[in-house]
Amino acid sequence: MADILIYAEQMDGKFRRAAFEAVNKGKEIATALGGRAIALVVGSGIVDIAKTLGAYGADKVLTVDNPVLKDFTVSGHGKAVAEVAKKINPAVVMCAATATGKDLAPAVAALLNAGVAGDCTGVEVQDGKVSVVRPVFAGKTYESVQFKTDIAVISIRPNVFQVGSVEQSKEAPVEDAGVTVEAGDVKESVKEVVATSSGMVELTEADVIVSGGRGMKGSENFAIIEELAVTLNAAVGASRSAVDEGWRPHSDQVGQTGKTVSPQLYIACGISGAIQHLAGMRTSKCIVAVNKDPEAPIFQIADYGIVGDLFEIVPAMNEEIKKII
Amino acid sequence: MKSIVCVKRVPDTEAKIVIQGTGIEKSGFDYVLNPYDEYAIEQAVQVKEKEGGEVTVLSIGPKDTATQIRKALSVGVDKAVLLTSDINGLDSSATAEMLTNELKDMEFDIIFFGKQAVDGDNGSVGVQVAQKLGLPVVAKIVEFELNGKTATVTREIEGAKEVVEVTLPAVFTAEKGLNEPRYPKLPDIMKAKKKPLEQKEVAAVESKTTVVKMEYPPSRPAGRIVGKGVEAVSELVKLLKEEAKVV
Ligand SMILES: Cc1cc2nc3c(=O)[nH]c(=O)nc-3n(C[C@H](O)[C@H](O)[C@H](O)COP(=O)(O)OP(=O)(O)OC[C@H]3O[C@@H](n4cnc5c(N)ncnc54)[C@H](O)[C@@H]3O)c2cc1C
Ligand SMILES: Nc1ncnc2c1ncn2[C@@H]1O[C@H](COP(=O)(O)O)[C@@H](O)[C@H]1O
Numbered sequence: 001m002a003d004i005l006i007y008a009e010q011m012d013g014k015f016r017r018a019a020f021e022a023v024n025k026g027k028e029i030a031t032a033l034g035g036r037a038i039a040l041v042v043g044s045g046i047v048d049i050a051k052t053l054g055a056y057g058a059d060k061v062l063t064v065d066n067p068v069l070k071d072f073t074v075s076g077h078g079k080a081v082a083e084v085a086k087k088i089n090p091a092v093v094m095c096a097a098t099a100t101g102k103d104l105a106p107a108v109a110a111l112l113n114a115g116v117a118g119d120c121t122g123v124e125v126q127d128g129k130v131s132v133v134r135p136v137f138a139g140k141t142y143e144s145v146q147f148k149t150d151i152a153v154i155s156i157r158p159n160v161f162q163v164g165s166v167e168q169s170k171e172a173p174v175e176d177a178g179v180t181v182e183a184g185d186v187k188e189s190v191k192e193v194v195a196t197s198s199g200m201v202e203l204t205e206a207d208v209i210v211s212g213g214r215g216m217k218g219s220e221n222f223a224i225i226e227e228l229a230v231t232l233n234a235a236v237g238a239s240r241s242a243v244d245e246g247w248r249p250h251s252d253q254v255g256q257t258g259k260t261v262s263p264q265l266y267i268a269c270g271i272s273g274a275i276q277h278l279a280g281m282r283t284s285k286c287i288v289a290v291n292k293d294p295e296a297p298i299f300q301i302a303d304y305g306i307v308g309d310l311f312e313i314v315p316a317m318n319e320e321i322k323k324i325i
Numbered sequence: 326m327k328s329i330v331c332v333k334r335v336p337d338t339e340a341k342i343v344i345q346g347t348g349i350e351k352s353g354f355d356y357v358l359n360p361y362d363e364y365a366i367e368q369a370v371q372v373k374e375k376e377g378g379e380v381t382v383l384s385i386g387p388k389d390t391a392t393q394i395r396k397a398l399s400v401g402v403d404k405a406v407l408l409t410s411d412i413n414g415l416d417s418s419a420t421a422e423m424l425t426n427e428l429k430d431m432e433f434d435i436i437f438f439g440k441q442a443v444d445g446d447n448g449s450v451g452v453q454v455a456q457k458l459g460l461p462v463v464a465k466i467v468e469f470e471l472n473g474k475t476a477t478v479t480r481e482i483e484g485a486k487e488v489v490e491v492t493l494p495a496v497f498t499a500e501k502g503l504n505e506p507r508y509p510k511l512p513d514i515m516k517a518k519k520k521p522l523e524q525k526e527v528a529a530v531e532s533k534t535t536v537v538k539m540e541y542p543p544s545r546p547a548g549r550i551v552g553k554g555v556e557a558v559s560e561l562v563k564l565l566k567e568e569a570k571v572v
Contacts, residue, residue, distance in 0.1 A: 016483070071487070074452060074462050099482040103464040106417065106449035110456035115418060115533030118447055131537065136446050140342040141349065144538035148531075187461035187495075191477070192488040202484040208571070232572065250467065250502030251481055256338055256443060257360055257501045265571040276338050282542065286569045288561070294550070301545060303569065304561055308554040316558040324566055 002035030002128070003088060006058070007081055007095040007104060010041060011072075013049055017163065017205060018096030020056045024164035025123060025156060026094055027057030032125035033091055038062060040177065042080045044070035047174060054172030057164060062088075062177040069181060071190035072100045076181055078107030083179035085112055085151060092130055097155035098204070109153040116153040117145045119260070121160050121283065130154075138256045138279030158204055159262040160283065196251065201235040203252065208265045209284075211237035211254055212247075213277075215270015215291065215310055219247035224311070225269060228318045231325070237261065237281075239271045255280035267317075269310045273298025290314065326378035326471070328369035328435045330402070331424055331451070332362040334386050334393040335444040347536045348413060358393045361439025363506040364499035368469055369437050370401030371504065376471065379403040381431070385410050385423055391522060399509035399517035406431075408527040416532035417445070421453035423530050428458060435476070438498040440465045448498075455496035463489045465500040 006026035008019040027037035039058035041050045043065065050061040064080040081104065085093050093108055095101035097119040109116035121142070122133030131146045132154055203209065210229045212222055222236070229236050238248035240255055254261055256279040266284035271277060273289070273296055281287070282301060289302035290310045299305045306313055336342070340354030358366075369380040382397045382405040384390050394405045408427060412420070428436065438451030448464075455462030467486075468479035474493045479486050481500065509517070551561045565572045 011485075072482075073489075074455070074464065078456065099465065099480070102448050103452055103462075106421075106447075106452040107456050107462075109418065109449075109533075110421065110453040113533075115416065116447075116449055116453075117534060118449055134446075135542070137336070137340075137342045137349070137444060138338065138446065139542060141344055142540050142542055143347075143536045144540075145534050146537050147534050149533050187491065188463055189490050190487050191490050194486045194488070196481070196484060196486050204483055250500075253501070265565070265569070282545075286565070286571045287545075287548070288565070299548065299550060301548070303546070303548045304564055305548060305550045306552060306554070306557045306561055307550060308557070312555050313558060316555045317562065320558050320562040321565075321572055324562065325572060 002030070002033035003090045004030040004035060004037050005085055005088060005090040005093045006037060006039045007093070007101070008039045008041050008053055009096060009098060009100055010043055010046060010049065013046060015049065016096065016098060018098050018158035020163045021158065021161045022094055022096045022156060023053055023056040023058050025161045029092060029123060029125055029130065033128060035091065036060060038088065038090065039172070040064070040081060040084055042069050042077050050174045051171040054170040055166050055168050058172040061172045061174045063174060064177050064179055064181065066181055068183045068186050071193070073186050073188040073190065074103050074107045075188060076186040077104055078111060079185050080179060080181050081108045082111035084177045087177070087179065090151060093151060093153045095155050097157050101155045105153050105155040112151055112153065114149040114151040114153050115147040118155045120154050120156050123154065123156065138276065139282050157260070157262060201233060203235045203237055203259050204261055206235035206263050208232045208234035209237045209261055209263045210234050210267045210269065211239065211271060212242055212269050213239035213271030214241040214245070216242060216247065222247060224314045228314055231318050231321050239277050268298050268302070269314055271298055272296045273301060326372050326376040326435065327433045328372055328378070328437060329381045329383055329428065329431060329433045330362065330365045330369045330437045332366065332382050332384045332393070332397060333359045333442045334390045335359045335442055338443060344539045344541065347539050349539070356393060358396055359439050359442045361441055361499055361501070364501060364503045365437035365439050366397050366400060366402060367504045367506040368499060369435070372435065372471060373401065381406065383424065383427060384408070385420060385527070386412055388524070394522060395517050396509065398520045398522070399514045400507050404521040405523070407522060407524045409524055410527050410529050414532060414536070415529060416534045417447040417449035417453060419530040419532040421450050421457060423527060424450065425454050425457040428454065434493045436496045438496065440498045440500045451496055451498040460494055460496050461491040462496040463491060464498040466497050467500050467502040469497065469503060
């Protein structure tokens with residue numbers, strides 16, 4: 001069969017946008033292969049939200065609704081997805097390369113004895129075969145990968161693929177997948193989930209990111225970055241130097257040993273543009289750099305740059321943008 | 326408490342990567358321990374310092390990997406096993422299978438991995454090994470605490486932190502922020518030379534994927550400096566609105 005099985009990630013009954021991107025891309029691949037896009041929702045009390053995936057292109061939605069699967073665990077959700085895949089034998093099992101999807105894909109691949117490719121930025125179908133493109137060496141090169149196994153397991157980088165046109169009224173038929181996962185199958189137990197984003201937009205999902213580096217000179221100065229971020233409904237990022245100085249939490253770090261982001265707009269303030277930083281943000285659609293050093297390497301990758309003192313420029317940008325939005 | 330840390334040598338993060346065929350040229354840069362594996366090593370050493378026991382490092386790679394393994398031995402690791410093999414073209418599934426074959430015969434309470442090797446950027450081997458061994462796994466942990474046979478760890482997801490509990494034996498993969506890896510001291514570097522490093526050759530397992538093409542990233546259109554100082558701000562915002570259409 002040439003069906004595509006798409007794990008649609010949800011938390012507390014809400015899908016992530018990246019889940020819609022995955023469903024939409026899954027539908028595109030399914031169409032190219034002449035199969036169906038079958039979305040899969042795993043969790044507890046998720047049957048009601050399942051049908052809404054029709055709007056994003058799912059031909060059918062399967063559910064594994066079970067209290068022991070309320071929280072994501074590698075063993076629990078991994079088993080659920082693998083069991084469903086064994087039943088419907090899809091050509092591709094896919095998910096978004098979110099924190100969760102990045103853990104799920106290798107687990108499912110191992111359980112299915114299938115090849116896996118993570119964090120893909122391209123998926124193609126040629127002569128009925130699926131191949132993917134993924135950045136390696138921190139994005140210094142891109143590899144194209146083919147699969148030797150009947151099932152290919154892939155995760156796709158959030159914010160790279162479109163959600164597509166949404167047909168709100170289109171509901172997909174929902175069916176219980178009919179697989180059992182027992183409490184004993186779940187080997188990790190989630191004790192607590194603590195929100196950290198405090199109302200701000202999350203980094204990897206943000207359309208706009210304003211980042212600060214060592215040029216910020218102190219944690220208190222990030223206030224000007226935050227103000228601009230609020231105006232743009234953006235997330236705040238940081239270079240490793242800013243994180244290592246203790247000005248920002250580790251979770252804000254963008255780069256090779258931080259988050260990989262792909263926003264529409266990335267504004268780098270007081271960041272020199274070290275290769276390890278570029279690794280995390282070079283796939284941004286539009287890059288703006290503010291730096292007092294005209295030779296800073298960040299200007300080589302930036303679409304637009306301003307040379308000057310960020311302590312003057314960032315607040316001025318905030319005022320100017322407020323005027324137009 | 327016995328810990329095993331799986332480590333890989335990777336090109337230095339500064340390395341200029343030059344494509345050769347469907348792979349890369351293997352010279353012209355230094356190799357280092359994968360940065361995330363350093364967090365994994367530090368955690369294992371901290372466990373040993375608190376609970377007693379030992380830390381073993383396990384790696385698959387060419388013979389020269391011994392250099393990077395010596396570094397691990399100089400920051401508190403007790404012994405090492407290097408499975409020498411040609412890792413060119415090994416995918417994450419094959420690597421996981423080869424590591425699993427070895428781990429099956431080893432004694433451990435905990436296996437630590439790095440979150441991801443910064444060459445292939447898969448972030449996949451640790452989770453796959455855990456599945457193959459049927460063990461609990463928490464990936465990308467930023468906090469680790471041990472209470473007898475129970476580990477309480479923290480994993481970060483988009484917009485939240487999860488506190489997860491598992492019973493040992495278990496597998497963890499380390500994210501930056503988990504700890505501050507220590508620097509080796511000179512006497513420790515000397516001592517590391519005498520620590521046991523067992524080398525044995527293993528046959529490569531067949532990969533489940535093939536790299537068919539390697540390319541440089543699409544080049545970005547040349548950018549421009551809009552101007553200097555605050556005077557340039559209004560022009561920049563205009564460009565963002567009208568040309569780039571991102572605000
Ligand atoms: C293994 C490894 C992994 C790494 N991973 C990462 C990673 O994930 N992410 C990351 O970011 N880095 C990473 N790094 C670190 C990286 O090499 C750089 O050291 C770091 O990115 C530099 O941060 P920065 O640009 O903020 O600081 P700097 O390089 O010090 O640059 C500060 C910039 O601010 C400018 N500036 C100063 N004052 C002002 C002002 N008033 N107005 C305007 N501009 C000003 C300066 O001109 C300068 O260009 C890694 C390094 C290694 C070895
Ligand atoms: N050749 C190898 N030898 C030992 N451990 C490895 C090897 N390759 C990967 N690993 C481990 O698996 C982690 C994740 O690697 P990867 O899935 O390739 O990104 C690394 O941080 C290491 O801990």
